Amino acid sequence: MSKEEAKCIFCEELIPSDSEECPHCDKKPFSGMYFDPETYKVVEHLEKDGELEKAWKLLYDEWIQHGDYDYYDDEMYFELLEKMHELYERNPSLIRQRVDLIKDYWRGAAYYAHFVGQRDIEEGLEIAKKVGRNDLEEELIDFLDQLHSR
Numbered sequence: 001m002s003k004e005e006a007k008c009i010f011c012e013e014l015i016p017s018d019s020e021e022c023p024h025c026d027k028k029p030f031s032g033m034y035f036d037p038e039t040y041k042v043v044e045h046l047e048k049d050g051e052l053e054k055a056w057k058l059l060y061d062e063w064i065q066h067g068d069y070d071y072y073d074d075e076m077y078f079e080l081l082e083k084m085h086e087l088y089e090r091n092p093s094l095i096r097q098r099v100d101l102i103k104d105y106w107r108g109a110a111y112y113a114h115f116v117g118q119r120d121i122e123e124g125l126e127i128a129k130k131v132g133r134n135d136l137e138e139e140l141i142d143f144l145d146q147l148h149s150r
């Protein structure tokens with residue numbers, strides 16, 4: 001009898017791929033299981049209604065949860081990041097939120113890898129540059145200096 005197995009994304013034990021709960025760490029073992037897909041529909045509605053900051057915050061709060069050290073869900077982490085990026089691309093008035101997100105992203109990179117990669121730095125600065133916001137670009141550079149001087 002062969003039953004498909006998959007790795008729990010939290011403790012990395014092999015378990016049956018249809019598990020709802022991991023027998024080793026008691027968490028919901030696979031990517032996205034802590035995410036309610038309805039959230040995207042709610043976000044879509046909020047965006048249509050012009051409630052951009054609320055839409056952003058919903059995605060952002062989910063992103064923070066999926067980036068939590070104990071519940072780190074790589075796939076969802078990057079999916080949500082991409083969703084926020086798209087929301088911003090359609091609604092550039094969210095630049096403040098976008099810049100704060102860059103800071104959070106950099107802070108995470110500095111925490112896990114002890115430094116922020118050159119590509120991540122360039123991508124972040126490019127976002128401020130593209131909208132001609134020198135002030136935000138400088139804010140980001142200052143933030144980076146603080147991160148790296150710790």
Ligand SMILES: [Zn+2]
Pocket residue numbers: 008009010011012013022023024025026027029
């Ligand atoms: Zn597990």
